[in-house]
Amino acid sequence: KAGVTQTPRYLIKTRGQQVTLSCSPISGHRSVSWYQQTPGQGLQFLFEYFSETQRNKGNFPGRFSGRQFSNSRSEMNVSTLELGDSALYLCASSPGGGLDTQYFGPGTRLTVL
Amino acid sequence: GEDVEQSLFLSVREGDSSVINCTYTDSSSTYLYWYKQEPGAGLQLLTYIFSNMDMKQDQRLTVLLNKKDKHLSLRIADTQTGDSAIYFCAESMDSSYKLIFGSGTRLLVRP
Numbered sequence: 001k002a003g004v005t006q007t008p009r010y011l012i013k014t015r016g017q018q019v020t021l022s023c024s025p026i027s028g029h030r031s032v033s034w035y036q037q038t039p040g041q042g043l044q045f046l047f048e049y050f051s052e053t054q055r056n057k058g059n060f061p062g063r064f065s066g067r068q069f070s071n072s073r074s075e076m077n078v079s080t081l082e083l084g085d086s087a088l089y090l091c092a093s094s095p096g097g098g099l100d101t102q103y104f105g106p107g108t109r110l111t112v113l
Numbered sequence: 114g115e116d117v118e119q120s121l122f123l124s125v126r127e128g129d130s131s132v133i134n135c136t137y138t139d140s141s142s143t144y145l146y147w148y149k150q151e152p153g154a155g156l157q158l159l160t161y162i163f164s165n166m167d168m169k170q171d172q173r174l175t176v177l178l179n180k181k182d183k184h185l186s187l188r189i190a191d192t193q194t195g196d197s198a199i200y201f202c203a204e205s206m207d208s209s210y211k212l213i214f215g216s217g218t219r220l221l222v223r224p
Contacts, residue, residue: 004155033210043201043214056211090155094210101146102212104156 002027004093004105012111018079021108023091025072029103031055031096032074034066037088037107046089049074050096078110086112119202119215126223131189133218135202138183145178146203146212147187156201159187189220197222 005024013019025032033056034046045058049068066076072093078085088109092102116138125131137145143164148156162169162176162185169176175188189196202215 006155031210033212035212042216043203043212045211045213048210050210058211092156092212096210101144101158101161102210103158104148106155 004091004103006089006091006105006108008108009106010109010111012113013081014113015081015083017081018077019081019110020075020077021089021091021110023074023076023093023105025074025091025093026103029093029095030072031094031100031102032068032072033092033094033102034074034076035090035092036060037090038084038086043090046076081112083112086110117202117204117213117215119200119218121216122219122221124221124223125192127192127194129192131187131192131196131220131222133187133189133200133202133220135185135187135215136183137185137202137204137213139204139206139213140180140183141206144205145176145185146205147174147176148201148203148214150199150201150217152198159200192220192222194222194224196220 007022031050033048048056052068063079068074088107090107092104094100094102146161147159173190177186199217201217203212
């Protein structure tokens with residue numbers, strides 16, 4: 001099976017802009033989670049979607065949002081970008097039917113200038 | 114509360130065993146994971162252990178879980194230069210898909 005794919009891999013934006021990142025889970029996986037990785041804060045959970053519904057949410061401001069489509073692909077959006085939003089954004093997928101392991105994609109490196 | 118701690122750095126000689134340690138605070142942790150991250154890459158799932166287990170072995174990897182002390186360790190036998198990376202310990206609770214990660218241990222394998 002193909003792994004988790006994320007697009008784009010690299011992105012440069014300026015403060016105040018908005019950005020949309022995309023994640024395609026492993027075929028058959030219905031749960032998609034998003035994480036932010038920064039040198040200062042480490043890996044932090046953003047949110048998790050299952051069957052187009054957000055099931056869990058981390059402690060991030062409302063500028064961070066996401067959605068999931070009927071084919072389980074997910075997007076996350078960050079509006080009004082700040083310098084501190086520069087990070088590696090990782091997407092993980094899992095079957096979603098219970099307690100199962102999460103498999104991560106390669107990430108999208110976002111740089112905000 | 115939720116907190117996972119790891120030592121920041123470990124240096125070993127090629128061929129030796131590496132032991133990476135992790136402590137967690139939440140006794141309701143259900144699964145505990147080890148992920149590997151190489152430079153510029155995402156997270157690779159190495160292995161995981163369910164909280165009712167004490168040990169799990171998978172080829173060169175051995176995971177030990179001490180529930181009483183909330184201590185988790187990853188032993189890599191016959192460590193190779195390709196094992197140089199950052200290793201993250203993570204926990205998940207109940208049916209939540211939220212993973213709580215440690216800060217990562219950078220493993221350097223010297224030739």
